[in-house]
Amino acid sequence: MxxxxxxxxxxxxxxxxxxxxxxxxxxxxxTPVRKRLTQLFPAVWNMCDANAHMFATILSLDPKAAKQFVPLQRLVDEERLGQKPHLHKPGACYYGQLTxxxxxxxxxxxxxxxxxxxxxxxxxxxxxxxxxxxxxxxxxxxxxxxxxxxxxxxxxxxxxxxxxxxxxxxxxxxxxxxMFPNPNCYRLRQLNKESKKEVNEIYKDKFKSLSERLKKYVDSVSLDSHPSANGIMDTLVAAKAHGYDLPPDIDEGVMRDLEDVVILDFFYAAMKSHxxxxxxxxxxxxxxxxxxxxxxxxxxxxxxxxxxxxxxxxxxxxxxxxxxxxxxxxxxxxxxxxxxxxxxxxxxxxxxxxxxxxxxxxxxxxxxxxxxxxxxxxxxxxxxxxxxxxxxxxxxxxxxxxxxxxxxxxxxxxxxx
The missing domain is CATH 3.40.50.1240 (Phosphoglycerate mutase-like)
Structure with missing residues (x-):
């Protein structure tokens, strides 16, 4: 906070x-906006009490009828064939949801x-x-x-x-x-694309270092890796903010290096271009x-x-x-x-x-x-x-x-x- x-x-x-x-x-x-680093943190966080009320209001076709509340539970199909759907408890978070x-x-x-x-x-x-x-x-x-x-x-x-x-x-x-840099501005996308090339060059050594330090958790770290440097930082920051412990090898040095590259990824173009x-x-x-x-x-x-x-x-x-x-x-x-x-x-x-x-x-x-x-x-x-x-x-x-x-x-x- x-x-x-x-x-x-x-x-x-x-x-x-x-x-x-x-x-x-x-x-x-x-919560993180996508499913990432599930070997470190649960894919679903039970920190969203408002979900117990989401989509629960039923409006009847009869205009004289009162609104009804129908309890809702989420069933999430697993990727493997034959795996039973996982039942999420009330309060389970969706991706990118306020907790x-x-x-x-x-x-x-x-x-x-x-x-x-x-x-x-x-x-x-x-x-x-x-x-x-x-x-x-x-x-x-x-x-x-x-x-x-x-x-x-x-x-x-x-x-x-x-x-x-x-x-x-x-x-x-x-x-x-x-209220944000709108990607529907084609010239802005052009400027950001050019900026990313510079950021990749500026931080090529730091990307190598981060890839080595985080190899237990991700295949590589770059602006375009899966997850990207931004995706990794986003998940770690969100997890830490909600009380999850980070592994000892993901220390303040790693977090600050991730922050440095992500700041340039998102803001370098604005920092250098009027x-x-x-x-x-x-x-x-x-x-x-x-x-x-x-x-x-x-x-x-x-x-x-x-x-x-x-x-x-x-x-x-x-x-x-x-x-x-x-x-x-x-x-x-x-x-x-x-x-x-x-x-x-x-x-x-x-x-x-x-x-x-x-x-x-x-x-x-x-x-x-x-x-x-x-x-x-x-x-x-x-x-x-x-x-x-x-x-x-x-x-x-x-x-x-x-x-x-x-x-x-x-x-x-x-x-x-």
Whole structure:
């Protein structure tokens, strides 16, 4: 689980007031997305209590009939002929599913956000109000369940919700989703393919070393092995997060070497290519900026926007801001964008009507338990006059992200000869 934002961390100058909160997070702990390393860990983990209720609701053809709940058990056929199907107990996990651990970590993140932004700062309403919140999620069960846990399990627990509470989550067609580097962008695929060749060359010796150290468990380790370096790391990280012991020979050195190669596999293109950053996560950067612009202009009453995504959401976003620490974003990681205005500020429309001067706005970014100082905000004129370099002027922040946002994503995504 990622380190939670500090409940008492962050200095809030007396002359500023918080006006907008945006939270981008990775989903909570999940099972591996495929069956791997079964000589080390069970293929099925009984850590998903929600499965006892999945697909259990039957809607009758008779509209007057009530919904029925039919107990469900999974029978999984074994590959060998004549082998009896294996009966999975209630609570058995599907591949890539949010687990009990993941649900708890997302509820804990929501609870910490409540401590900071409701109990301490009195910014968000004490009781859930759907008119103050918007939620976006990728079209994956684990991301939608994660944000459900964040909001209904921690930020607004049952005693802080009305009886008619409904959590509205917006999703997009995966073909057009902008919350991860979308493979439907052909130019992005082209850039990533070129990047993989470089990564293979950069880490050819490390691949040999990892293959030797992990030969008891896999035939080889590379970007294209079966399982791949990413698949191996994903399974080991997920297993460790759920309390499984790793063999002594899979030590921190092995895990860090796997992490190094997987980071370059997924993020090297974005780290070295401005074009890749634009096409990969630039549209989400634009959405985050635009919500701030709307709030500063006084045309959006929402106080909180939540974006529920993946490691491939968080990593590229940190890269675009120039603050990536070259570590894989842990489960339930969060990037928090705070927009402030000087107290007594008039919204832009009232300023224009009455000829009053619009006061400055500031942006601060948190990543897990860290308050970040964006590289583009270090000049004296680009941060708050009190010297706090984490309080970026809104103008400086807009300059940082301006070139990260594609003007026409579909056109820029065409193959280049």
């Amino acid at each position: 990622a380190s939670l934002p500090g409940a008492d961390s962050g200095h809030y100058p007396e002359d500023l007031e918080l006006t907008l909160l945006q939270v981008v997070h990775r989903h909570g702990e999940r 009990n651990v993941g649900r708890q970590s997302m509820a804990s993140l929501g609870s910490r956000l409540r401590e900071i932004y409701i109990n301490r700062l009195k910014f968000l309403p004490d009781v859930f109000d759907e008119n103050t919140v918007t939620i976006r999620s990728t079209d994956y069960q684990r991301t939608q369940e994660s944000v459900q846990q964040l909001v209904a399990g921690g930020l607004y627990p049952i005693e802080k919700r009305h009886d008619d509470f409904v959590l509205k989550i917006s999703t997009r067609d995966p073909v057009a989703d902008n 074009e890749c950053r634009r096409l990969g996560i630039g549209r989400l950067v634009g959405d985050i900026r635009d919500r701030m612009v709307e709030k500063a202009a006084g045309v959006n009453d929402r106080k909180l926007h939540i974006y529920s995504g993946h490691d491939t959401t968080v990593g590229p976003l940190l890269i675009s801001l120039g603050v990536f620490d070259k570590r894989w974003p842990p489960f339930s990681s969060s990037i928090i964008f705070e927009l402030f205005q000087e107290k007594g500020t008039n919204s832009s429309w009232t300023s224009r009507i009455f000829g009053q001067k619009e006061q400055p706005h500031y942006v601060r970014v948190r990543y897990n338990d860290k308050i970040l100082e964006l590289p583009g905000c270090q000049a004296t004129e680009d941060h708050h006059s009190n010297g706090d370099k984490s309080l970026c002027t809104f103008e400086a922040f807009k300059k940082i992200v301006k070139d990260q946002v594609p003007e026409n994503w579909n056109e820029e995504c065409q193959y280049k000869a």
